[in-house]
Amino acid sequence: TALARALVKEAELVLLDEPLVNLDYKLREELREELPPLFSETGSTVVYATTEPMEALLLGGYTATLREGEITQYGPTHQVFREPVDLQTAKAFSDPPLNTMNVDKNGGDFLLSNQQRWNVSQYESIEAGQYTLGFRPHHLQLNPINTESVKLSGEVLVTEISGSESFIHMKSGDNQWVSHTHGINNFEPGTSVDMFLSPENCLLFDHQGQRVSVQKKLKYG
Known part of the structure; x- marks a missing residue:
């Protein structure tokens, strides 16, 4: 060849x-x-x-x-x-697809799309405004990783079992996410479920889809 x-x-x-x-x-x-x-x-x-x-x-x-x-x-x-330097690259290198959520930075908190407030210390220095939060399916878990983990509640759409792994598809407000967990976690459709996400596993992107670095302050306008 x-x-x-x-x-x-x-x-x-x-x-x-x-x-x-x-x-x-x-x-x-x-x-x-x-x-x-x-x-x-x-x-x-x-x-x-x-x-x-x-x-x-x-x-x-x-x-x-x-x-x-x-x-x-x-x-x-x-x-x-x-x-990844931008949202498109993050999406390309994520299988299952990257989970995303629109957030508003207001004061020291993020206002999530479900109107929940989340204080994330590592992003305190960035400008107020609208952002996209990205997180990979294996970072959305059934148990909190640390004290800063946020609880995201939703409803199970379907669960896929692949060997010793589970892919839990859920809906939370207008968002649809996938959780990739180890072990057999077979939830029936319609089941209420709580998932947890740690800020250290999040990717933050500005309104142009560029990755936000916590080392520098963004300029809006």
């Missing part, structure tokens, strides 16, 4: 444009595991283009995200995942 030929040549630079796209699912999964050590052994610099963010996470190394032909973020793959 073209992939094998490129690696055998031991070129200094290897460019791969979606090399696994036409393979069946099983073979694609196998190669995703085999390619990283293979790339390391060749000593080549490999540029691997893919439209699947999860593939980038599996391959590791360094990741560059592109939008409309421009690089929007570059760094170690784990860093791009944990510290």
